[in-house]
Amino acid sequence: MQWDIDSDLSIHEEENAAASFIFNHHQVDGALPFPFPLQTAPCGFVVTDAIDPDHPIIYVNTVFEMLTGYRAEEVLGRNCRFLKRRGPFEFQGELLNFRKDGSPLMNRLRLTSIFGDDEITHVIGIQFFTEADIDLGPVLGSAIKESAKSSDRFCSVLSSLRPFPVGDRNVTRGVCGIFQLSDKVISLKILAHLTPRDIASVGSVCRRLYELTKNEDLWRMMCQNAWGSETTRVLETVPGARRLGWGQLAMELTTLEAAAWSKQTVGGVVEPSRCKFSACAVGNRVVLFGGEGVNMQPMNDTFVLDLNSSNPEWQHVQVGSPPPGRWGHTLSCVNGSLLVVFGGCGTRGLLNDVFLLELDAKPPTWREISGLAPPLPRSWHSSCTLDGTKLIVSGGCADSGEVECPVLEILVAQHLLQDLIDHVAISLPGGRILIFGGSVAGLHSASQLYILDPTDEKRTWRILNVPGCPPRFAWGHSTCIVGGTRAIVLSGQTGEEWMLVDLHELSLASSAI
Amino acid sequence: MAEKASPSSNSISLKTVDGKIFKVSPAIANQMLTIQPLIKDSDSSTIISLPDVAAFHLTKIIEYLEGKPAAAPSAVDAFEAQFVKDLSPEELKGLLIAVGYLKVNGLVDLMANTVAKLIENKSVEYVRKFFGVVNDFTPAEEAKCRQEHAWAFDGVDED
Numbered sequence: 001m002q003w004d005i006d007s008d009l010s011i012h013e014e015e016n017a018a019a020s021f022i023f024n025h026h027q028v029d030g031a032l033p034f035p036f037p038l039q040t041a042p043c044g045f046v047v048t049d050a051i052d053p054d055h056p057i058i059y060v061n062t063v064f065e066m067l068t069g070y071r072a073e074e075v076l077g078r079n080c081r082f083l084k085r086r087g088p089f090e091f092q093g094e095l096l097n098f099r100k101d102g103s104p105l106m107n108r109l110r111l112t113s114i115f116g117d118d119e120i121t122h123v124i125g126i127q128f129f130t131e132a133d134i135d136l137g138p139v140l141g142s143a144i145k146e147s148a149k150s151s152d153r154f155c156s157v158l159s160s161l162r163p164f165p166v167g168d169r170n171v172t173r174g175v176c177g178i179f180q181l182s183d184k185v186i187s188l189k190i191l192a193h194l195t196p197r198d199i200a201s202v203g204s205v206c207r208r209l210y211e212l213t214k215n216e217d218l219w220r221m222m223c224q225n226a227w228g229s230e231t232t233r234v235l236e237t238v239p240g241a242r243r244l245g246w247g248q249l250a251m252e253l254t255t256l257e258a259a260a261w262s263k264q265t266v267g268g269v270v271e272p273s274r275c276k277f278s279a280c281a282v283g284n285r286v287v288l289f290g291g292e293g294v295n296m297q298p299m300n301d302t303f304v305l306d307l308n309s310s311n312p313e314w315q316h317v318q319v320g321s322p323p324p325g326r327w328g329h330t331l332s333c334v335n336g337s338l339l340v341v342f343g344g345c346g347t348r349g350l351l352n353d354v355f356l357l358e359l360d361a362k363p364p365t366w367r368e369i370s371g372l373a374p375p376l377p378r379s380w381h382s383s384c385t386l387d388g389t390k391l392i393v394s395g396g397c398a399d400s401g402e403v404e405c406p407v408l409e410i411l412v413a414q415h416l417l418q419d420l421i422d423h424v425a426i427s428l429p430g431g432r433i434l435i436f437g438g439s440v441a442g443l444h445s446a447s448q449l450y451i452l453d454p455t456d457e458k459r460t461w462r463i464l465n466v467p468g469c470p471p472r473f474a475w476g477h478s479t480c481i482v483g484g485t486r487a488i489v490l491s492g493q494t495g496e497e498w499m500l501v502d503l504h505e506l507s508l509a510s511s512a513i
Numbered sequence: 514m515a516e517k518a519s520p521s522s523n524s525i526s527l528k529t530v531d532g533k534i535f536k537v538s539p540a541i542a543n544q545m546l547t548i549q550p551l552i553k554d555s556d557s558s559t560i561i562s563l564p565d566v567a568a569f570h571l572t573k574i575i576e577y578l579e580g581k582p583a584a585a586p587s588a589v590d591a592f593e594a595q596f597v598k599d600l601s602p603e604e605l606k607g608l609l610i611a612v613g614y615l616k617v618n619g620l621v622d623l624m625a626n627t628v629a630k631l632i633e634n635k636s637v638e639y640v641r642k643f644f645g646v647v648n649d650f651t652p653a654e655e656a657k658c659r660q661e662h663a664w665a666f667d668g669v670d671e672d
């Protein structure tokens with residue numbers, strides 16, 4: 001049987017949750033063991049742990065917080081006697097207590113024991129607070145003069161938390177103003193809207209803010225606000241990112257100081273051998289579709305490499321109703337695990353058809369989407385996803401020649417990398433763009449990394465030096481971003497033969513594997 | 514503290530710390546979550562005292578709750594942008610604390626978001642001064658903390 005602690009007891013949903021947690025946790029049976037006068041007046045409510053020798057408070061409601069001026073986090077774990085700290089008083093059913101600001105408060109207290117199996121597990125105190133009609137002399141900071149009649153008791157819930165002198169607002173508010181807000185508001189409503197740098201900087205302001213900036217929920221919320229929920233969701237699927245923690249991850253993705261190249265060999269085979277395939281990531285899995293086989297044979301088969309496994313290997317996946325074979329197409333992932341194939345070149349020329357595959361469906365089946373008014377047929381275009389739900393197709397080769405020069409390409413051409421085609425572009429959290437690879441006619445190394453920060457006033461590409469062993473070749477259609485922090489390059493020794501068991505990886509954060 | 518006011522229509526009387534009494538409709542008062550539980554037990558003669566809220570802030574809160582368009586997100590955005598535009602940084606800060614205390618629907622997020630923008634890319638000293646926060650680190654602790662967060666101190670704005 002569960003306690004019914006209806007809304008009269010508590011004001012907020014989270015309080016309800018806290019209270020029922022306590023009750024359920026200790027498996028207490030039975031209805032409330034005392035007449036509950038809460039239908040007419042909110043009252044202070046305290047639960048203590050009676051098994052602990054000092055009977056520490058484990059729950060207080062908001063009314064208690066308002067009336068006494070103590071916040072829950074200040075009293076949890078303490079014995080109720082702190083309310084008597086202005087002096088010793090005999091217990092007579094009514095207690096003289098004090099608000100946090102020192103003003104007196106009469107507490108008509110009722111204590112009730114709650115039994116577990118055989119012993120008292122909790123003691124509940126219900127307080128009816130009324131104004132104390134005694135003069136104890138002036139108290140620092142107290143501005144309470146009015147006294148409430150008992151019939152107006154419910155309104156005294158809003159009696160002063162921390163009165164401040166009118167006309168001196170800036171001084172009084174200034175000293176502790178921000179900390180009158182709850183930690184939750186400061187942390188999740190204010191700090192979470194800042195950038196990673198700002199949050200780290202705020203941690204040096206004072207001890208309380210330092211503690212607040214250590215909170216992982218804050219960092220997660222910040223990542224979501226700053227980088228979008230899609231990026232956050234992807235990062236969440238990566239075990240390495242979880243181990244690293246949101247705070248560390250935010251720091252590493254901001255500074256890129258942990259970025260490094262590495263190389264690994266995976267098992268399995270992709271047969272028949274091919275080039276001009278397209279690959280993309282679904283969570284921590286790499287999916288490869290189609291490509292050009294021997295004698296310009298267009299392919300339409302699907303392979304998956306699961307990087308979460310301890311010994312990753314390529315596996316051929318049987319998929320029903322495959323699209324016509326093609327190369328130079330794009331494979332993209334939207335909505336988490338929905339794969340989209342667009343365009344490319346098949347036996348009958350350029351294509352502009354769209355196929356969807358839910359990779360985790362049983363059995364997985366391709367589905368053609370028609371009637372979308374698709375873009376012109378093309379190959380060697382680029383596709384990227386927006387908000388995880390929209391597919392943006394740009395550039396590429398059509399029958400009439402090159403089409404629709406996309407914004408990024410213009411930016412690239414104007415600044416530095418005129419002769420780079422089919423390079424890899426990675427959007428980093430915060431809108432920065434990292435590019436490498438592609439076919440290079442100039443002097444640049446294909447594995448040289450360039451970074452552009454669009455928020456920078458001087459919008460220029462700068463070189464990012466990253467240690468480790470870079471690939472000799474990398475192309476946009478054969479590189480994919482896994483888990484938001486790793487670029488997996490499927491590359492060959494010569495750029496002609498594809499050695500799909502050799503992966504080069506650019507890891508943007510430490511230990512993200 | 515509560516006291517009796519002259520009976521009038523179905524309105525709720527709110528008294529600010531500087532002694533001004535505001536009459537608001539239950540629909541408006543209900544959006545201040547802190548006083549919500551008191552409203553159903555109140556009658557027109559009850560005055561709810563708000564010891565942490567000044568008249569200026571309550572005026573702005575009522576202005577927001579009464580003026581906010583019911584539908585069309587774009588209209589809400591325009592209204593909110595205009596609402597915060599008229600406020601000085603000091604006023605924003607005071608209003609944030611007042612709405613945090615009263616838990617005003619929607620306004621907590623708006624104020625928090627606006628105040629966050631004011632401390633974006635600012636130095637530690639600026640944030641301390643802006644919020645009136647006392648540095649309670651020992652010099653050794655602060656040095657350690659600054660070292661830990663060294664990556665965050667590149668290129669902050671001038672104070």
